[in-house]
Amino acid sequence: MTIVEAKGLVKDYREGRTDVHALRGVDLQIGEGEFIAVAGPSGSGKTTLLNIVSGLDSATAGEVRVDGEEISGMRCADLSRLRLHKIGFVFQSYNLIPVLTARENVEFTMLLQGVPAGERRRRAMELLGRVGLQGLENRRPPTLSGGQQQRVAVARAIVTRPRLVLADEPTANLDSETGAKLLDLMRELNRAENMTFVFSTHDPMVMDYSRRLIRLHDGLVASDERRPASA
Amino acid sequence: MMLLKTAWRNIGRNKRRSILSALAIGFAFGLLVFSMALQRGQYVDMIQNTVRVQTGHFQIQKEGHFPERLLSEKLDPAGLLEVVDKLPHVTGAAPRVTTAALVSKGEHTFGAAVLGIEPEREKSVSTLASVVREGAFLEPGDRDGVLLGQTLAKNLGAAVGDKIVFIGQGADGSMAAGKLIVRGLFKLGMGELDRSALAANIATVQEAFSMAGDVTEIAVLLDSERRRLESEVRIRAALDEIGRHDTAVLGWPTLMPGVEQGIKIDWNSGLIMYAALVLVVGFGIANTFLMAYMERIHELGVLLALGMPPRRLSRMVYLESVLLVGLGILAGLAGGLPITWYYQVKGIDFGINEELTAKYGMSSIIHPQLEPLVFAWAGGIVLVISLAVAIYPALKAARIRPVEALRRT
Numbered sequence: 008m009t010i011v012e013a014k015g016l017v018k019d020y021r022e023g024r025t026d027v028h029a030l031r032g033v034d035l036q037i038g039e040g041e042f043i044a045v046a047g048p049s050g051s052g053k054t055t056l057l058n059i060v061s062g063l064d065s066a067t068a069g070e071v072r073v074d075g076e077e078i079s080g081m082r083c084a085d086l087s088r089l090r091l092h093k094i095g096f097v098f099q100s101y102n103l104i105p106v107l108t109a110r111e112n113v114e115f116t117m118l119l120q121g122v123p124a125g126e127r128r129r130r131a132m133e134l135l136g137r138v139g140l141q142g143l144e145n146r147r148p149p150t151l152s153g154g155q156q157q158r159v160a161v162a163r164a165i166v167t168r169p170r171l172v173l174a175d176e177p178t179a180n181l182d183s184e185t186g187a188k189l190l191d192l193m194r195e196l197n198r199a200e201n202m203t204f205v206f207s208t209h210d211p212m213v214m215d216y217s218r219r220l221i222r223l224h225d226g227l228v229a230s231d232e233r234r235p236a237s238a
Numbered sequence: 239m240m241l242l243k244t245a246w247r248n249i250g251r252n253k254r255r256s257i258l259s260a261l262a263i264g265f266a267f268g269l270l271v272f273s274m275a276l277q278r279g280q281y282v283d284m285i286q287n288t289v290r291v292q293t294g295h296f297q298i299q300k301e302g303h304f305p306e307r308l309l310s311e312k313l314d315p316a317g318l319l320e321v322v323d324k325l326p327h328v329t330g331a332a333p334r335v336t337t338a339a340l341v342s343k344g345e346h347t348f349g350a351a352v353l354g355i356e357p358e359r360e361k362s363v364s365t366l367a368s369v370v371r372e373g374a375f376l377e378p379g380d381r382d383g384v385l386l387g388q389t390l391a392k393n394l395g396a397a398v399g400d401k402i403v404f405i406g407q408g409a410d411g412s413m414a415a416g417k418l419i420v421r422g423l424f425k426l427g428m429g430e431l432d433r434s435a436l437a438a439n440i441a442t443v444q445e446a447f448s449m450a451g452d453v454t455e456i457a458v459l460l461d462s463e464r465r466r467l468e469s470e471v472r473i474r475a476a477l478d479e480i481g482r483h484d485t486a487v488l489g490w491p492t493l494m495p496g497v498e499q500g501i502k503i504d505w506n507s508g509l510i511m512y513a514a515l516v517l518v519v520g521f522g523i524a525n526t527f528l529m530a531y532m533e534r535i536h537e538l539g540v541l542l543a544l545g546m547p548p549r550r551l552s553r554m555v556y557l558e559s560v561l562l563v564g565l566g567i568l569a570g571l572a573g574g575l576p577i578t579w580y581y582q583v584k585g586i587d588f589g590i591n592e593e594l595t596a597k598y599g600m601s602s603i604i605h606p607q608l609e610p611l612v613f614a615w616a617g618g619i620v621l622v623i624s625l626a627v628a629i630y631p632a633l634k635a636a637r638i639r640p641v642e643a644l645r646r647t
């Protein structure tokens with residue numbers, strides 16, 4: 008079953024007088040349960056692609072369907088509903104809410120979904136433990152290191168068990184051991200709950216973990232290869 | 239609950255700014271409470287003046303006497319005072335005959351407001367006895383004595399001991415005339431009255447004006463204006479009970495519509511001024527709200543990106559302003575209440591000269607009045623304006639485009 012389908016995606020940004028062509032016609036099909044790495048040099052359009060798929064940004068041309076719904080013309084409120092219930096997003100720059108503690112940040116999307124407080128707390132605590140942040144639950148983001156914040160951001164994205172997780176360079180600030188633990192966790196969720204993961208990355212380890220590697224170059228798909236399950 | 243927590247912590251983020259805007263709101267609110275209370279105090283003073291100098295809190299008249307006040311529509315006072323005296327909150331009741339006449343002494347003739355009083359009873363209602371400046375107040379059995387307003391006496395060229403004559407029209411249309419001896423001069427402090435009023439024993443006036451023992455009114459004084467409406471109802475019932483359906487009970491606002499209207503106009507124009515003042519403060523607050531919003535546009539973008547519905551985001555931003563306004567009002571209460579209360583007890587002396595107070599019938603010392611009305615209006619104006627200016631950033635928040643907001647840092 009296809010969860011994301013993109014056809015002829017074009018994204019132009021106007022930067023002053025010149026047009027930047029961030030995406031120049033990307034076709035992509037992502038099946039449910041895939042574990043994908045999107046690689047490519049800086050500026051190749053990885054973040055742009057993830058933003059458009061998640062409905063954060065709109066494409067200049069082309070179509071995107073998420074879970075069967077065409078999102079190009081959707082209203083803001085519908086887009087946020089889609090993101091809330093179907094998509095988990097890890098930002099390249101974490102984007103945690105500074106006034107909330109680590110635990111409250113993880114609870115936030117569950118709060119929006121209306122999960123009862125006790126359950127919210129339990130799930131947040133459990134997941135923070137699994138990403139190696141036990142004991143730091145009550146710290147606020149500005150007092151955490153970049154890597155710790157990144158793990159909070161990952162926990163926040165996956166705690167609601169969304170169908171699709173889009174993660175923009177989720178291991179960029181982690182040492183290889185912590186990065187590997189995080190990837191293991193996501194792989195487990197991928198296997199056990201059939202959650203779909205799409206990462207953008209420069210990290211060879213993430214590419215190794217992935218089952219499919221899409222390389223972007225200059226806003227176009229340069230290669231798209233499936234890889235055998237490792238181990 | 240978490241929304242409230244988030245909003246609360248956001249307020250705590252820029253403490254100085256939050257405190258300053260809460261204080262601005264608080265100051266506006268406190269100032270409003272104080273000035274409104276002061277205004278109410280002035281009204282209490284004006285009403286007290288009207289009531290004590292002229293009408294009493296209400297009057298019993300013959301049905302149909304008001305507003306023409308024809309002498310022919312006269313009231314038989316038999317049994318009425320006994321009923322009135324027994325009612326709660328009544329501190330005094332005085333039968334009167336009020337009419338008009340010409341008074342003259344020698345060459346000089348002036349129009350005068352004639353007041354027939356029962357001296358002892360009048361003391362329990364009006365201030366007349368206490369404002370006699372020369373000579374003495376009327377003795378109960380003194381059929382020939384008259385008190386003149388100071389200015390009237392001056393105009394007539396009359397002094398204590400002089401004789402004056404009056405001429406008017408009796409209740410039956412006949413001519414009313416007589417000769418009276420000036421016993422005293424009074425100064426009520428109301429220019430109009432001091433220029434035209436004269437007071438004589440009620441029996442004298444009744445006889446001269448063919449009233450046959452009847453009166454034009456019974457003026458009733460209560461312990462408080464606040465008891466007036468209930469007392470009017472009570473007296474009406476008591477009068478009906480003794481079968482006096484020929485009577486009318488008229489409160490001072492009916493009898494002196496000018497005073498009530500003056501209060502209304504003053505109050506309403508005050509409200510407009512206050513609203514304008516708060517609006518100015520409101521623009522300042524709006525600026526703060528907007529700054530707090532702009533600073534966090536990135537973060538608000540994150541919330542939207544996480545799937546927060548735009549409307550909910552709007553509500554959260556609004557909630558912050560509401561909390562701030564709430565804090566401000568609490569601060570205003572904390573500051574304004576004790577100050578106003580202090581002056582309510584102690585009174586503020588405005589040191590207005592006697593000339594002016596006489597002209598407008600007010601006193602120089604005002605006691606602010608913290609009435610519920612004051613809180614309702616002050617709170618209402620501050621709330622409406624500050625909550626209205628808070629709408630703008632909240633609406634803007636709902637329109638944020640996540641990617642654009644996320645790019646701003």
Ligand SMILES: Nc1ncnc2c1ncn2[C@@H]1O[C@H](COP(=O)(O)OP(=O)(O)OP(=O)(O)O)[C@@H](O)[C@H]1O
Nearest residue numbers: 020021022027029048049050051052053054055056
């Ligand atoms: N909002 C924007 N306005 C103008 N240009 C933009 C905007 N967002 C991205 N771009 C440009 O679009 C191109 C693709 O950017 P994008 O962020 O998708 O790259 P990326 O592959 O994520 O790079 P990196 O690996 O550095 O994160 C770049 O040339 C970038 O400068």
Ligand SMILES: [Mg+2]
Nearest residue numbers: 053054099175
């Ligand atoms: Mg990027």
